[in-house]
Amino acid sequence: MNDIFNSGLLIYLLVGIGIFFLMREVVCWYWKVNETNSLLREILTELRKGNATISSTTTNQWECPDCQTLNPNSTYECTKCGLDLNK
Numbered sequence: 001m002n003d004i005f006n007s008g009l010l011i012y013l014l015v016g017i018g019i020f021f022l023m024r025e026v027v028c029w030y031w032k033v034n035e036t037n038s039l040l041r042e043i044l045t046e047l048r049k050g051n052a053t054i055s056s057t058t059t060n061q062w063e064c065p066d067c068q069t070l071n072p073n074s075t076y077e078c079t080k081c082g083l084d085l086n087k
């Protein structure tokens with residue numbers, strides 16, 4: 001165990017891991033991965049709201065897209081699986 005500390009291998013490993021996370025951030029920024037991810041989440045939320053609205057116009061209930069449980073229109077959270085339509 002002492003050999004690892006004395007040889008400086010640990011420092012090389014830590015610097016390597018640091019460079020990896022730094023380059024990961026640069027790559028994610030360049031390819032707009034974070035922006036795309038948040039946009040996709042917004043689209044998913046809007047689609048869920050749209051589907052819930054469409055099904056709630058005919059009945060007083062909306063169907064959960066994950067577990068297909070019928071929930072009352074007064075709530076935005078699924079009573080069975082806890083899916084929140086606002087998130």
Ligand SMILES: [Zn+2]
Binds near residue numbers: 068078081082
């Ligand atoms: Zn559910």
